[in-house]
Amino acid sequence: MAYLLANIVDIYIIIKQLRHYDIGITSRKYAYLIYEYKNGSNDEIAQILNKV
Numbered sequence: 715m716a717y718l719l720a721n722i723v724d725i726y727i728i729i730k731q732l733r734h735y736d737i738g739i740t741s742r743k744y745a746y747l748i749y750e751y752k753n754g755s756n757d758e759i760a761q762i763l764n765k766v
Contacts, residue, residue, distance in 0.1 A: 719744060 718728050725741065734740045 715740075715744060 715728055715732065719725060725744075726737075729737055729740050732740075
């Protein structure tokens with residue numbers, strides 16, 4: 715899972731594929747990667763909006 719998150723695969727898709735029943739447990743376990751993913755997404759959004 716860490717590898718997939720690090721390669722920008724959406725957490726909801728990963729959880730669905732792994733058949734995890736509780737997103738809360740999964741998200742807490744991988745919170746550090748989710749935080750990094752969120753920051754990367756924010757940077758991508760800012761870059762896109764700067765082009766407009």
